[in-house]
Amino acid sequence: MHGTLRAAIPERHLRTDRWWLPPAATAAGLLAFVVYSTWRAFSNADYYDAPYVSPFYSPCLAENCEPMRDGPNWALVGTWWGLSPAILILILPLGFRLTCYYYRKAYYRGFWASPPACAVPEPRQKYTGETRFPLIMQNIHRYFFYAAMLVASILTYDTVLAFRDEHYEWGHMGLGTVVFLANAVLLWMYTLSCHSCRHIVGGRLKHFSKHPVRYKLWGWVGKLNARHAKLAWYSLISVALADLYVYLLAIGAFDDPTIF
Amino acid sequence: MSYQAHFKVWRGDAEGGGLRDFTVEVNEGEVVLDIIHRLQATQAPDLAVRWNCKAGKCGSCSAEINGRPRLLCMTRMSVFEESETITVTPMRAFPVMRDLVTDVSFNYAKAREIPAFVPPAELGPGEYRMAQQDVERSQEFRKCIECFLCQDTCHVVRDFEENKAAFAGPRFLMRVAELDMHPLDAADEAGIDRKRTAQEEHGLGYCNITKCCTEVCPEGIRITDNALIPLKERAVDRKYDPLVWLGNKIRRRGQ
Amino acid sequence: MTQVERQAWDVVVVGAGGAGLRAAIAAREQGMRTAVICKSLFGKAHTVMAEGGIAASMGNVNEGDNWQVHFRDTMRGGKFLNHWRMAELHAREAPDRVWELETWGALFDRTADGRISQRNFGGHEYPRLAHVGDRTGLELIRTLQQKIVSLQQEDEREFGDHEARLKVFQECTVTRVLKEAGPAGGDGARVAGVFGYERESGRFFVIEAPSVVLATGGIGKSFKVTSNSWEYTGDGHALALLAGAPLINMEFVQFHPTGMVWPPSVKGILVTESVRGDGGVLRNSEGKRFMFDYIPEVFKDKYALTEEEGDRWYEDPDNNRRPPELLPRDEVARAINAEVKAGRGSPHGGVFLDVSTRMPAETIKRRLPSMHHQFKELADVDITAEPMEVGPTCHYVMGGVEVDPDTAAATGVPGLFAAGEVAGGMHGSNRLGGNSLSDLLVFGRRAGLYAARHAADVGADRPVVAAADAAAAEAEALRPFSAEEASAGPAGGPVENPYTLHQELQQAMNDLVGIIRRHEEMAEALHRLAGLRARARRAGVEGHRQFNPGWHLALDLRNMLLVSECVARAALERTESRGGHTRDDHPAMDRAWRTVNLQCRLATEEAQAAEPVGGAANGPVGVGDTGLAGGAASGAEPVAEPGLGGLVSDQSGQIALARKATPPIRPDLLQLFERDELVKYLTDEELSR
Secondary structure (H helix, E strand, O other): OOOOOEOOOOOOOOOOOOOOHHHHHHHHHHHHHHHHHHHHHHHOOOOEEOOEEOHHHOOEEEOOOOOOOOOOEEEEEOOOOOOOOHHHHHHHHHHHHHOOHHHHHHHHHHOOOOOOEOOEOOOOOOOOOOOOOOHHHHHHHHHHHHHHHHHHHHHHHHHHHOOEOOOOOEOOOEHHHHHHHHHHHHHHHHHHOOHHHHHHHHHOOOOHHHOHHHHHHHHHHHHHHOOHHHHHHHHHHHHHHHHHHHHHHHOOOOOOOEOO | OOEEEEEEEEEEEOOEEEEEEEEEEEOOOOEHHHHHHHHHHHOOOOOOOOOOOOOOOOOOOEEEEOOEEEEHHHOEHHHOOOOOEEEEEOOOOOEEEEOOEEOOHHHHHHHHHOOOOOOOOOOOOOOOOOOHHHHHHHHHHHOOOOOOHHHHHOHHHHOOHHHHHOOOOHHHHHHHHHHHHOOOOOOOOOOOOHHHHHHHOOOHHHOOOOOHHHHHOOOOOOHHHHHHHHHHHHHHHHHOOHHHHHHHHHHHHHO | OOOOEEEEOOEEEEOOOHHHHHHHHHHHHOOOOEEEEOOOOOOOOHHHHOOOOEEOOOOOOOOOOOHHHHHHHHHHHOOOOOOHHHHHHHHHHHHHHHHHHHHOOOOOOEOOOOOEOEEOOOOOOOOOEEOOOOOHHHHHHHHHHHHHHHHHHHHHHHHOOOOOOEEEEOOEEEEEEEEEOHHHHOOOOOEEEEEEEEOOOOOEEEEEOOEEEEOOOOOHHHOOOEOOOOOOOOHHHHHHHHOOOOEEOOOOEEEEEEEEOOOHHHOOOEOOOHHHHOOOEEEOOOOOOHHHHHOOHHHOOOEOOOHHHHHHHHHOOOOOOEOHHHOOHHHHHHHHHHHHHOOOOOOOOOEEEEOOOOOOHHHHHHHOHHHHHHHHHHHOOOOOOOOEEEEEEEEEEOOEEOEOOOOOEEOOOOOEEEOHHHEOOOOOOOOOOOHHHHHHHHHHHHHHHHHHHHHHHHOOOOOOEOHHHHHHHHHHHHHHHHHHHHHHOOOOOOOEOHHHHHHHHHHHHHHHOOOOEOHHHHHHHHHHHHHHHHHHOOEOOOOOOOOOHHHHHHHHHHHHHHHHHHHHHHHHHOOOOEOOEOEOOOOOOOHHHHHEEEEEEEOOHHHHHHOOOOOOOOOOOOOOOOOOOOOOOOOOOOOOOOOOOOOOOOOOOOEEEEEEEOOOOOHHHHOOOOHHHHHHHOOHHHHHO
């Protein structure tokens, strides 16, 4: 009774707009960050300039860390670790962002072309999505969310420490403090806007009316969540800028302008 | 006010077909469906198109305009340049019947695979009490007009016909979410685990949340953020989160 | 003649809107094998366009509400022409029908204490409409659709086949109700099934069934400016006529006061009454809230006479009277019409409907989301910032198949039932907003129930469709492909384009039998209809039967011409103004007409002799052929297919009109009204009973 054939349209797609632009821009942006962060993470240098520690190296968990007074360096890993200590900790934010529901969309589209854009076909023969290894691992996103909360807390602690001057005197603030403050705020907003967070806070409930506090929280997280993609980019840029700022201070490109 | 527009409309059936050129009058305030109707009335009386309410409420006139899945009645001609050639094709993910009409029975088959609402045994008609904030999530999903544009645009089935058997598609995964969030659905008591079956029977894992369903939804339902991802998280609760599993175990023992 | 496919079911429901689906559920729950036939896809019915809500006196918002109050409002709205028993059943059963929807998964908006929220609407004394934002019709259809799927899932578990006892034949059109053959095939012959075609393939089919429920909706596509979709071609009305069942109240056509007037392509699309229920006001080009000038005498004590009082009512309905924007639809439509005629209209020929100055933008978006969306998308108007332009649009036909109130059985054709808009009587001369969705549910269920019982009673003695009738129906349906022959025949003329004919029909009805009517214009309309009828026989189409919209329209023309003639004839006959029937030449309501229902039948020579129509100056009663069921080919001039009724005689018409006394209202129901009010409506004779 019903035909089983699709309409014979030889063109792979008929989109006339610049559909390739968003995935290309996404890919370029992510690629730029990957290149920069890889260089910085492996460089194992120029990541501390009192009182600022690069967010890539915080907390610093190896023996070979630069000493940071009151800073988050705890030598959980012994001297056998010869690589950059950044790698130890960056696993967590990397994992958080890699399994993030927004970044998944971004890199599936930008790097995998799965799909490159809506109604533009995929360049492959078979697709199983997130049904099997390794992509089924995306389901552990919430654990990375818990870890990301920890990391964000430590970066907040770093921001508190940034209210010192280079002699560790409290009650001071430099341009770096502002950069750290902005970065901490954006990181928290990104972390809390996470879809897993929204679920844990209240989304999993069946009856909001029986949990008024969690319903309120869910509402707030929902508002942030609507901006998750933007926050993902802003916080990605802010974390790179914070690192770049510390790097520039550390190599002596300029002195941190003091505000008070 | 009015001008002559250039259209390419796909005409044919399952046997084959192609894009046909038309030059047709366009007046102020018209939508693409008006132009298709003008073609029917003046140039191609047997041009097949499915439509009904002409107000974006019934979801019948789904097709693709310049390669993008859209409702013909909700696409205003004013969004195009007068010089632009407008291409209208049937939805690609479904078998074509004729011209712009496709066989959407895939969707009706999928609808039948989702277990229906289970009324709570202890409540009779008129005894249901639900708070507004508890029904709002499911109400958003019930705005769906079943135009099936999300099913058409979703690359899981659009690009891979063989996935149709295993994947319910955004519309019907959203239906699972709607029922799972219904404050009085008694599926648990009936032995139906909607969270688990979303993953195991309706193919939630195929979704890679690339959001084309949300982009295309004429009702503006946030399918991905409000239905699919929450459903994925609910499936995680059941299948991939040892903490939740442990918590439930302990709580059950405590009772 | 090819052999058409035949299937046997117990109950056939024609139409899959609210009434059809509810009937199907009821019939299936009685254990009958039920087939639903619909022109669109399953779930796309016109019911989705209903926005405001379902009227049911649950009393969730105001405890003062009960079925008696609802009954009273309904009778007032219909100007006492309603069949009292239908209005009573409707008011009594509506709450149960709404609550039942919840058990099938419907999610209505809630009150603070968790019950179904109810909103105000024109003509309803209390907040009464269960609603979901402004997409209540969609919720209704989806819920019924999902209930049907759940019944099919049950059957799948039991029989391994989803469609064992309930099947939806989507995108199929029924062109004839078939009756049993042979000597019994005359008057009073039983229904035997339906003849139709698949729109997709053009293939014909016969479904044999002892019970047929008509639930095809309305006739709006006969008018140019209408809120109705293409499906509303009066199919059920025509099927009933052709099967020998009468229609009543066809002169009453509701023009919804607020349809979009711009852009042209969406002219007529509905702007929900909840815009006014929630605070929207009507203004003319001078900025005046003109409705205060149009409160009719019978409603003077029920509506606010000042803007201040009207505004207070939204917050404090117990101590203030409602604003006149919420008068029954016919009053508002006439008022808008008058303002526009007086030159105080908006730029595109409507008036202004404004919510933007009445509520904050966020409230508008929350309470009227689909209106906000509709204007944004279709007219590029932001209703939170500027007023809408609105004008009357053909919306609903009160008239329809004359039915028994309790069983929804059509008069004189055993096995034929009708529910929803296609049935007449429930709404009298004017329907209140919100009473349609409840009507669908209450009488849809009743029709399904009694259709199932009828089918069960028939048992093994099932009526049989005669091969000749099926063949005649097939020939009729194929006629547009051989228009050249008709063109060359005795009634020759050029082959006609069905689209052109349809446009001319719509224009004629809109201009001549529209919101305000005059004797001369309606006579002219009948004249034009006769011309169109002759030309429609030469309506020709090209191509093949597979999904051919031109062909479909050519077939639908028969139905539209039949119902249009009913409307025009009945409107010409009724020399008063009442509800959805406004005569310029008879502007007042006449109590004497309250006791009269106008009944339309397919004209036969016997009928003409037996039932002369009295009353006003009136063209000759139509002479035509007998219906298909009648079986006998009449001697009337050119008959295209032997045995087929309908499109035969040109000038004289196909419809015979008869006056029928309205049934007296039960005394205990009359006592629900003050005598002061009754004297406005009832004749002295009725009052003294």
